[in-house]
Amino acid sequence: xxxxxxxxxxxxxxxxxxxxxxxxxxxxxxxxxxxxxxxxxxxxxxxxxxxxxxxxxxxxxxxxxxxxxxxxxxxxxxxxxxxxxxxxxxxxxxxxxxxxxxxxxxxxxxxxxxxxxxxxxxxxxxxxxxxxxxxxxxxxxxxxxxxxxxxxxxxxxxxxxxxxxxxxxxxxxxxxxxxxxxxxxxxxxxxxxxxxxxxxxxxxxxxxxxxxxxxxxxxxxxxxxxxxxxxxxxxxxxxxxxxxxxxxxxxxxxxxx
Numbered sequence: 001x002x003x004x005x006x007x008x009x010x011x012x013x014x015x016x017x018x019x020x021x022x023x024x025x026x027x028x029x030x031x032x033x034x035x036x037x038x039x040x041x042x043x044x045x046x047x048x049x050x051x052x053x054x055x056x057x058x059x060x061x062x063x064x065x066x067x068x069x070x071x072x073x074x075x076x077x078x079x080x081x082x083x084x085x086x087x088x089x090x091x092x093x094x095x096x097x098x099x100x101x102x103x104x105x106x107x108x109x110x111x112x113x114x115x116x117x118x119x120x121x122x123x124x125x126x127x128x129x130x131x132x133x134x135x136x137x138x139x140x141x142x143x144x145x146x147x148x149x150x151x152x153x154x155x156x157x158x159x160x161x162x163x164x165x166x167x168x169x170x171x172x173x174x175x176x177x178x179x180x181x182x183x184x185x186x187x188x189x190x191x192x193x194x195x196x197x198x199x200x201x202x203x204x205x206x207x208x209x210x211x212x213x214x215x216x217x218x219x220x221x222x223x224x225x226x227x228x229x230x231x232x233x234x235x236x237x238x239x240x241x242x243x244x245x246x247x248x249x250x251x252x253x254x255x256x257x
Contacts, residue, residue: 002238005032009034009082010083010084011085012034013059014038014089017043018187019187023231025228026229033074035055044057064117067117082129083235086134090111091103107152111152133235135235136160136179138181142157142160149193163177171243176243178245178247179245181246182227183250183253194209216250
């Protein structure tokens with residue numbers, strides 16, 4: 001399948017590890033020019049150097065200046081942004097009974113506002129050129145809330161509502177907007193959550209993982225590469241008729257329709 005990504009320019013924040021890095025590598029393998037963003041400057045630049053056509057930019061997405069830094073680097077090095085991947089770190093675990101307005105505001109500042117700023121920066125150009133791909137890395141908690149992750153559940157659901165609304169407004173301009181929902185993917189973030197669950201329950205981390213895998217019909221955690229392949233498809237020319245969707249990549253974990 002020809003993805004049509006060769007020569008396209010993609011921006012991928014949160015790309016020093018985990019899902020973001022896997023997506024950056026997958027897009028680069030299809031011939032895209034990739035701008036990787038991350039808070040660890042040396043690491044993001046080192047990862048970019050491993051790709052055929054990429055640049056790494058040290059940014060903290062919660063800083064409003066991060067938008068200009070990422071988009072500016074893309075335009076200076078490669079040209080207009082064709083593909084925008086929305087990705088960033090998640091908030092700490094917590095339960096709903098302890099969730100305060102201040103904690104909600106912090107979650108929105110982390111998971112909604114930075115992505116909205118990025119969309120606002122690239123969307124006019126995408127619409128003017130008649131092509132654009134916006135793909136958000138979400139969470140299965142958007143469709144089936146995850147225990148003890150109230151901040152993530154609430155803020156990612158807000159982002160999902162914004163993107164779903166946006167998708168219908170820009171579809172006729174050749175811009176697609178989708179969200180990919182990972183389940184239990186073997187990343188450092190999931191490892192941290194497993195360790196926290198082990199400490200809280202008194203079980204070993206291995207036992208926690210075994211219980212989690214038993215709840216997944218596929219019977220295992222997914223790999224970042226499997227997840228990145230779904231994002232890459234949605235960023236491709238082949239996915240031109242797919243928009244406004246929440247695509248699960250979870251091994252069947254979420255049982256809802």
